[in-house]
Amino acid sequence: MPIRNSEGSVTVSIVSHGHTSLLPGLIEDLSRCPEIADIILTRNIPEPDHGRWSQKRLTVLDNTRPKGFGANHNTAFLRVRTPFFLVLNPDVRLCDNPFPVLMSCMNDEQVGLCAPAVVAPHGSLEDSARRFPSILGLAMKACGIHDGRLRFSLGDPPRSAPWVAGMFMLVRGKDFSSIGGFDEGFYLYYEDVDLCTRLWRSGRRVMLCPDACVVHAARRASRHDPRHMRWHAASMSRYFLKHALRPGLPRIP
DSSP states (O other): OOOSOOTTOEEEEEEESSOTTTHHHHHHHHHTOTTEEEEEEEESSOOOOOGGGOOTTEEEEEOSSOOOHHHHHHHHHTTOOSSEEEEEOTTEEOSSOOHHHHHHHTTSTTEEEEEEEEEOTTSOBOOOEEOOOOHHHHHHHHTTSOOOBOOOOTTOOOEEOSEEOTTEEEEEHHHHHHTTSSOTTOSSSSHHHHHHHHHHHTTOEEEEEEEEEEEEOOOOGGGTOHHHHHHHHHHHHHHIIIIITSSOOOOOO
16 A cells, blocks of 8 residues: 555664764754654663753663664664664764655565665765675675675666665564564674565565665774674674575575
């Protein structure tokens, strides 16, 4: 059934890990979007309160101990009462309201998840949509042949994507629930790849909508922080054992 009125149909989940300075601007961006019903902010580590966060649509959860990316968003999803669930990084900003475009894509009931294009603060496209990881793909990336990203331009029509990055994922709540949400065995990294893979396997589609975009100030911590590098390597291994080393990865139309 077409989405005739998307006002108040999205619950947003944001996990903060010391991102106090970034949150007021993002929450203000979201407050201007009528599609947003509720914002659930999870503070993964102790942080000071900030008065500009106060608004009736905001729920703040404080963890007694840090959790992984998927575990935090799964916990937030337990509070969702809207048809759509948005997984959103705290270092994202909205230039314009991307939701009319994304909701139009979601009119297709076969679409379980969609995402906008993502640009860096200086305006270049980020590699937010990629092909499924594979041994051959990793070898090609290491040799500088191809890094697996999908090629597209801002303003292109919606297209299928094997997977989209977890900084902004708008997912249909019933589909997220039907596949069990995020696999909490991924502490950080590759949980977005795994979620998209399982949605495709369940018969749902993952879509990229380049005619909507958001801005992301990526930190790329896995490239220089030993702890993040270990998490990245562990998550990659888990994904390959779970999906890539077994036959039958979804064929993307």
